[in-house]
Amino acid sequence: MIGFSPAILAGITGAMIAVPLTPALRELRKPLDSVALPIQQHDARTANFARAFRQYMEPMRNLLDEAVKEQTIGETHLQDGTDVVFVGTAAYLPEPHSRIEAVMLFGHTVLLPEGTILLKESYGAASIWTDRHNLLRALLAEQDICLGERTCVLRWIHAERNLSAAASCTLHGRASAGTSISLAPGCSFERVHSPTIYTSLDTDNRAVDEGVGAASTVDRRLGRFRVHGDLRLRDSEVMHGNLIARHISIDESCFVRGSLKAKHDAVIGSGTHIDGSIVAGESLHIGEDCYIRGPVLAEDRIAVGRGTRIGSLEVPTTISAPVIHLRSGAVIHGTIRARQSGRVEL
């Protein structure tokens, strides 16, 4: 037995080397995974899914136009087995609580009654209105979309003009519009993009757009003030320059021409005007009736007060954090990105 020991040891050692090397040599000889890792090649815009769907249904446009011309409802089946329905009549009205598993293409403005479930993407050549408690996978409309209370969108929604969501709607995925988006109190969202995003359905309460400087905040050389500790600006103070501190607290009616960076939390008092960006390492609380040029970024959460405007029509921006709470009456111009949850509160 002792005489076999070196052989046994050599065998075990050889096996220990061979076990990991065998698949390595196989992969080397016959590569199964030897192409470059895929990297992002698109422009990462919110409306990309809607754009892709438009390209997808473009070949069927003539069938929809035909259905509209003949005021009929037509059907077809795609190669992958998907059913497509062309609704060319304005009188189309599905039964309440219908469950529809086809791709729906509407040639006219359509009203989806209460409880309608659309399990595939849908398209409207005009406007799409929904009653309460609808469940929609994805929706694209060439004009307006108006969602009734407690409607839920699963993947994306895009209106070329205006998108409005009544109370307690849930917009999973992406929501975008060419002109404006209105989110009533109770609405939850993830990724929203539009020139103007209102957080109330009150159409009279539209803020006048402020004139702002054309130069980007980054291009302006404003000087940098680093505070090794906490920073507080008192009521009505004016500050020129970029501020960096551990905690930042800005009282009411201050004016800051520059950007703010808080390594932890930042609190912005009511009526304050920040002509720059705000970046917080933890949470950010913005009071009422403020103006922030943007972008506004936080690692943890952002709360925006009533009447506050972020960005402008001339200079849209981004507000991004894992959790974003907007009080009803806040107005955002550009993009809202809540990586975990976003909500409009009363």
Next chain:
Amino acid sequence: MLLYLFGTVLSLICIYTVRHYCFTLNRTLGRQHHLYVDVETADWPCVTVLIAAHNEEKVIRDILSALLVVDYPEDRLFIIPVNDRSIDGTREIIDSYVEKHPDRIAPFHRSSGKPGKAAALKDAMTRVKTEVFLVFDADYIPGKALIKQLVAPFFDPEVGSVMGRVVPLNVGKTLLPRLLDLERSGGYQVDQQARMNLHLVPQYGGTVAGVRRCALEEIGGWNENALAEDTDLTYRLLLAGWKTVYQNRAECYEEVPEQWSVRIRQIMRWAKGHNQAMVRYALQLATRPGIALMERLDGLLLLGVYVVGPVLLLGWILALILFYTGTEIGSYAAILGLAAFTTLGNFAAFFEIAAAARLDGSRYRIRLLPLTFLGFTVSLISVTRACVGQAFDALTGAELVWHKTERTRTAESASPVRLT
């Protein structure tokens, strides 16, 4: 005496081992920081893209074509190819693009001056009028969203530089690019991102990267005597209170060496440049007030990363000497610790690579992981040669010479994005 030296070596290796494991565990289980990744809409600043080009006729077309179609306001994007004393067709190719896009590309043809990328960039800075500028090597191919992703962090007033992720394009050719692909994965997907998550010191890498001009001016501009201008810049910015941000989603294809001789020269240059920065900045970093403790510690460990190779080699030699001289190394606990280290500890870097491959969604390429030991061994020897040679040069006063990495891209393997 040898035993104590061996103990010191072992402790140092253990520190780096723990560091690698911390990074891997953080990247796989910890909270991820991608603060700037969702900036889709903003008042984008004007930005200049500098393309460092020295004899790059094989690759320069691809990057110029890609930059002309990126998603960034055209009137705010300026492209400056920095043609540094090229003797091939680089100049003619650049000029042909300028002819077609005179309002978007303004070349800087450099025919004299100190050789090296840092010196070329320093001279080209006279043409940069924007507050933010990005630097690319000529073999990179940026995607549409890349410029915005690299510029977005500059809205943070604390950010002085940004680094994106490089992904090898020429992976399928031979063993070496495939091994380097895995190494890059580990280095960016895990190492850099973990340092970003833990608020440590992500490194500015010199390409697929951006710098804030006022930050550069504050620290005295480019250091043309630096062999690794990227490491040099990282530390000068850190010492001046500027942050370097790593953007994992800002991905860009690059070309990695396909021959071992090219790879060896490349890593020897990196090692010498890095060690040069270590000698210059280690003491300042250790003593400068106002730097967070963890940043300071990680910064020092990062500076020493190319010294670890020769130290590890020394450790193996000492271990053999101690073994054959029959030296007692201590109790059973010490023996157990040593045995545990040599099994688990030495594999910390490979664990990082494995985690990175998993995060990338790769499948079969991870089977090559045992073969990365070959790359590791070549790197170990090359870095040791570089360190020894550098020490010798320092004693004799020899000048450090910059060597360009050779390109192998052909028309067939070029990017499909090419405008004429």
